[in-house]
Amino acid sequence: MSITEDHAQLEILYNVSRQLAASLDLHEVLARVLLLSTSNLGAERASLIVLDNAHKPCDAVILYKGELSSASHETINAIVRYGLAGWVIHNRQPVILENTRADARWLERPYEKETAGSPKSALCLPVHAREKIVGVLTIVHPLPGNFNEAHLKLQQAIADLAGVAIHNARLYEDAKHSRNLYRGLFEGSPDPIFITTLDGQIIDCNRQGIFVSGFDRRFLLRSSIIHLDPLASDVLTRAGAGRKRSSAGDYESSLSIKGQQRLPVEVSAVRVPYRDLDCLQWIYRDTSARHELDALRDNLSAMIYHDLRSPLANIISGLELLAETIPPEAGPDAQQLLQIAGRSSAHMQRLVSSLLDINRLESGQELTRLRRSKLKKLLDESIEVISPKVRSKKLEVVKQVPRKVPVVNADEDMIRRVIINLLENAARYSPPGSKITTRIQAQAHQVVVFIEDEGTGIPEEAKERVFEKFARIDDESAVRGIGLGLAFCRLAVQAHGGKIWVENLHAGGARFAFSLPLSQRQELTPEG
Secondary structure, eight states: OOHHHHHHHHHHHHHHHHHHTTOOOHHHHHHHHHHHHHHHHTOSEEEEEEEOTTSOEEEEEEEETTEEEEOOHHHHHHHHHHSHHHHHHHHTSOEEESOGGGOTTOOOOGGGGGGTTOOOEEEEEEEEETTEEEEEEEEEESSTTOOOHHHHHHHHHHHHHHHHHHHHHHHHHHHHHHHHHHHHHHHHOSSOEEEEETTOBEEEEOHHHHHHHOOOHHHHTTSBHHHHOTTHHHHHHHHHTTOOOSEEEEEEEEEEETTTEEEEEEEEEEEEEETTEEEEEEEEEEOHHHHHHHHHHHHHHHHIIIIIIHHHHHHHHHHHHHHHHSOGGGOHHHHHHHHHHHHHHHHHHHHHHHHHHHHHHHTTOOOOOOEEEOHHHHHHHHHHHTHHHHHHTTOEEEEEOOSEEEOEEEOHHHHHHHHHHHHHHHHHHSOTTOEEEEEEEEOSSEEEEEEEOOSOOOOGGGTTGGGSTTOOOOOTTSOOOOSOHHHHHHHHHHHTTOEEEEEEOTTSSEEEEEEEEBOSSOOEEEOO
16 A cells, blocks of 8 residues: 555544544434445445444444435344344454355345346445444445455444444433433422532522422522531531442431421432532432321320220229129129120220330330349239130140249330230130140240240241231131231330241141340249
């Protein structure tokens, strides 16, 4: 190659590079590649097919008779599957066809029937970007034998420039799509969102932020996030300390709104890149409805305590007094009715206490009635409470308790109700005439209480769900309840620092167990 030809090719490549760098629009880049390729080689037509990461065709532009057009997916797929372009992609190397009629790799298109019998020549080259094939370029000349190795070398250099341009255009398209998607989510969010610098200056906000705060955009963009949320200062301090964390903080606060009001909110502050800046994104979720529900729950709990618990206590006291004063001539039926009423009232009182304790424990209140307690005594008292149910179903309760049991720190009334609930649950699901086994086992740093029945067991998928509030097993044969007993048991045991679980027995039935940590003064107390 002469110096003149070499200079001419360098000038062509410089011109191609400048033309391709002038746009980031993918279709415009593809069109420029084809126009520059055909003009430099005197070709009559060309096509450029773009591939995705799986080397599947995703876009294409065709130049024919000086006009640019798109191609259907069927056409592109056929070329890649059966034509020369597919061979180039598979073998990752360029091809010169001296005569398109004489090569089986050439796929004749419908428009070529107009010039049937006229052989042509073709170049087909892979388009690379970062060592990956991102496309395939095909150039067709109306005469056979037109292309040589010099043409191939020049066109491969153009194809390499095109690969970089295509890669950049796709990155730009992806970035633009991501920005549009983010903007759509940003503006469409039902929650107020603010973008700030790391020192708290608001640089953007969505429509909901303007609507909820009541301030206009111009005012907000002149303000600091601290003016809306005083607790944001702690997050800004951590961000200013250079902590490179994606999540800057989640906390409860109140948002200032126009008119000297404050809205209770849950805040999520996240560190994000925004317009080439390191920024913070603040999402404020309105929690006023939750606070209203919490207040309603507290009022309901107070109503239950005052309007149900006190009358129940009076009913129980009255029944106990009536049982002592009833004349002997009233007969055993009257005594039996009083016992039934007493047991039902006591059961209702336990339900009310459990509901109140659930609300109290869920709100994070600590136990205040802890004392050194003997578990065997609580177990005996609990078995006595459920004895009428045991007798009615002719059940046998077996106790396996060692003579010496470690002392635990416990709220005795709460742990007694835990054992009663587990025993009642076992009795409820036990077939008549079966056995309930209770065991206490001392371990290294805890004591474990086991209660086993001979019922149908617990489905595997329900072993965790049974401890949730209002949870029921989807079994038509299951005994219905309101679903608070086991939920109370879990909360009560966890409040004592223990664990509760359930497992199925190989012989059938379920084993509920809970553990309690030993008292700091570990001593074995004879309970025989």
